[in-house]
Amino acid sequence: MRGLSAVSDIGKVRIRIPSSIRPGDVVHARTLVIHPMERVERDGQGKVVQRNYSYIHTATVTYLGKTIVTFETTQAVSENPFFSFSFRATDPGQLKVRFLDTTGGDYEGTADITFA
């Protein structure tokens, strides 16, 4: 499964929101981050190889500057993971998703919430 994403793509974030949002709607959104989410490796004897595996441990969603959802994640989350969440769209403004990984990687994506 590794090698599907080029190294240079790591940390690319996409956010998908409905095309039309009305004030007060509870909006369901999805976000994707390109990340290997390295899984635990084992040696020939089945012993866990101890090293600092690179995986996302936190994904934070903020809307209008307020944290709405925080996902704390482990290596049991898939490679290039999708996350879905909801928020109540009260005002036009920024929706931001931030991902932190175990190697110090800090990746961000934003979407502008506007009302049709």
Add this chain to the structure above:
Amino acid sequence: MRDSSKLTRRTMLGTLGVLGVAALAGDVAAPRRAEAQPLGLQETGEEALRRVFGGRPMKDGSSVIKFDIPAIAENGSLVQTSVAVESPMTPVAYVKRVWIVADKNRIPVVFRATLVPEAGRASVGATIRLGETGDVRAIVEQSDGTLLAVKREVKVTVGGCGG
């Protein structure tokens, strides 16, 4: 008298020095996580539940939790899941946390989502990994501390790659 107090002070300083070095080394070696205990450990599902929830009672949440996960996962490295809870999301009563725990995974705790009332609806999901066939649980903690849980058995086709 003077000698002994001096000795104590020396010993003290030495100890502090060692502690300082240890703290520094820890800082460098540890991954960037603030919490004392990591969320994911190599353990059994039973151990994970005991460690995270410490034997707190869990009610059957099947009337309020909608847990979407395929019954058969052809590719265990990419399984879509979502958890939606029928619950008010007001400052006095809301869904505070949602966990997914896969009993048979080597690392059973998949994620923990923390929500606030402004989410409007308790609905979270992620693409997860399943190592083998087994129960997957969605566990919900409400703002009053009540735990609700549902589980689904997921058959994971061995061999991956859609086989």
